[in-house]
Amino acid sequence: MPELDDITYPTLQLDDHLLDEKLPSARPILTINPDQPPAHATLGALDILPLELLDHVLAQLDLCTVISFRHINRRAAQLVEFSPTYRAISRHASNALCAALNIGCAQWVTCGALYGALCTWKCESCGDFAGYIYLVACARVCFLCFTSRRQYLPLRPSHARRKFGLSGQIVNALPHVRALPGVYTPREKKLHRVVLVDYASARHAGIAHHGSEAAMNRYMEATRVAQVQAYNAKGTASGRSASSAACHTHPPKLEDPPDDGPWNPFRFAAVCRVPWLNSETQQVESGFHCLGCKYEIDLPLNFRREFTRASFGEHLEECGPIVDGKHCPGS
Secondary structure, rough: OOOOOHEOOOOOOOOOOOHHHOOOOOOOOOOOOOOOEEEOOOHHHHHHHOOOHHHHHHHHHHHHHHHHOOOOOHHHHHHHHHHHHOOOHHHHHHHHHHHHHHHHHHOOOOOHHHHHHHHOOOOOOOOEEOOEEEEEOOOEEHHHHHHOOOOOOEHHHHHHHHOOOOOHHHHOOOOEEOOOOOEEEEOOOOOOOEEEOOOOHHHHHHHHHOOHHHHHHHHHHHHHHHHHHHHHHHHHOOOOOOOHHOOOOOOOOOOOOOOOOHHHHHHOOEEEEEEEEEOOHHHHHHHOHHHOOOOOOOOOOOOOOOOOOOHHHHHHHHHOOEOOOOEOOOO
């Protein structure tokens, strides 16, 4: 293989206006000061547990609980700091931790889940190198997948209720975020501080509520038919035809709102850029781009794809070596 520096480049010259940029400059203190004097307070029975067991316990706790626990006293902060799981997060994914706390999804994300995502390099959906984490589900995702696949498009609560036939009480209890206001996406789309519900959680809740996916679909189809009939009946009852009624009343919302994919700010509201931590070597890697794909958009040649050294070798085998900045299949 030629030298990687000759056929790859580290970053795109694009500003995607990610969630990372919206985080407050005054972030919570995630690590203790090593110059602080030793703690005198104790944590009772917790102090007699081995550190390995404490790390296992902390990994099962959600991020809100972990942060609250480390503020009990200096000894609690030290125990959290001694946890390899938390230490790796605070060093290599502090932006994701701060983001989860700021957008309000930290209560649904465990310390272990975030650490697992940090130590995963493959996209959950396509298997490419993934430089992002979708925080609500703590899923490793690549740019192409989180800007196109349905499960990474969080919904307004009203849309979740309508789409899956759920009550407001059920929807309000689902994993959700409160988006940080600002500009998102490469096209600089504005987003206000709206509540957005995780798509997969809403879908699973709908299936559980109705008994099966088929039953949910039948219910929603019957609901749509009833809404159209009621809308038409309202128009004819007032002496107008169903078509003319549309001029005076709003038709029922039957279709999903339009999705602009990589230009939809909802898709960026719960996604952070996070490097991959190789748990064996303890080295971090952010991936790189292929020079031969720099001006391509049709897969498998797409300028957004990222690679590791191992996955890039497979990419060259599939698409051909790079000559004069372009792939040459069959060479």
